[in-house]
Amino acid sequence: MPAASLEVKHLSAGYGPTMVLEDVSFAVPAGARLSILGRNGMGKTTLLSTLMGMNRRYGGEIMVGGKDLSSLRSSERARQGVGLVPQTRDIFRSLTVEENLVVGIKDRPRSAIQEAYDMFPRLFERRNNLGWQLSGGEQQMLSTARTILGKPSVLLLDEPLEGLAPVICEELMAAFTRLASRGEMTILLVEQRLESALDFAESVLILERGRIVWQGTSEALRADHGLIEHYIGVGSLH
Numbered sequence: 001m002p003a004a005s006l007e008v009k010h011l012s013a014g015y016g017p018t019m020v021l022e023d024v025s026f027a028v029p030a031g032a033r034l035s036i037l038g039r040n041g042m043g044k045t046t047l048l049s050t051l052m053g054m055n056r057r058y059g060g061e062i063m064v065g066g067k068d069l070s071s072l073r074s075s076e077r078a079r080q081g082v083g084l085v086p087q088t089r090d091i092f093r094s095l096t097v098e099e100n101l102v103v104g105i106k107d108r109p110r111s112a113i114q115e116a117y118d119m120f121p122r123l124f125e126r127r128n129n130l131g132w133q134l135s136g137g138e139q140q141m142l143s144t145a146r147t148i149l150g151k152p153s154v155l156l157l158d159e160p161l162e163g164l165a166p167v168i169c170e171e172l173m174a175a176f177t178r179l180a181s182r183g184e185m186t187i188l189l190v191e192q193r194l195e196s197a198l199d200f201a202e203s204v205l206i207l208e209r210g211r212i213v214w215q216g217t218s219e220a221l222r223a224d225h226g227l228i229e230h231y232i233g234v235g236s237l238h
């Protein structure tokens, strides 16, 4: 599936009666990258899970490649090309790396697994290890690779670097950048590490209490220390 544009219009969503996102609107062209920033608890994960159809939407539209996916179930959105790599590193702990990847290829030939090994050679080295035997970084690679093997046209990455050693973060970010530069996917990255978020994407949006308080280019945000201090925190950029 080729990269698809994403357009979110006046989206409001939450959990049961609790509204978390309010009137969120933004657009990402096909093949582009967007980083989503904001302090803890501001609604970043809720935004990605709402795009995936995993929690309650009160109103608004989610258009992928011009098609309205708003009322589709999560599994149907996945079929339509939306892929989420959740913060929880969604892997099968009692299956091997290779078995986890087989789940990800869906109806593609088994040889497609090689794409995951090309992206993360470490996974090839650990292919016979069980999920629970992997390090946090390897689990993140596996979770990411499994979603990518499904060839999503819009890829949602939720804090992939959380809790990982700097060397692993670099490895993952390099892989995401390679993936993005191929232009086969539109990528949204939720990331607390400001430098990584700005390096990765050309555009950024900042969420505060479920609303978008700023949208613009990474370059503009990088240059505006006042804005960074206000919405993200002092000393975020080194």
Ligand SMILES: Nc1ncnc2c1ncn2[C@@H]1O[C@H](COP(=O)(O)OP(=O)(O)OP(=O)(O)O)[C@@H](O)[C@H]1O
Pocket: 015, 018, 020, 038, 039, 040, 041, 042, 043, 044, 045, 046, 047
């Ligand atoms: N399952 C849930 N039920 C009810 N409220 C929830 C649920 N999950 C999150 N929330 C609330 O929604 C708000 C936004 O949370 P969310 O996890 O989207 O923020 P976040 O920006 O991703 O934070 P973090 O960086 O800590 O992951 C918070 O007030 C949180 O308490």
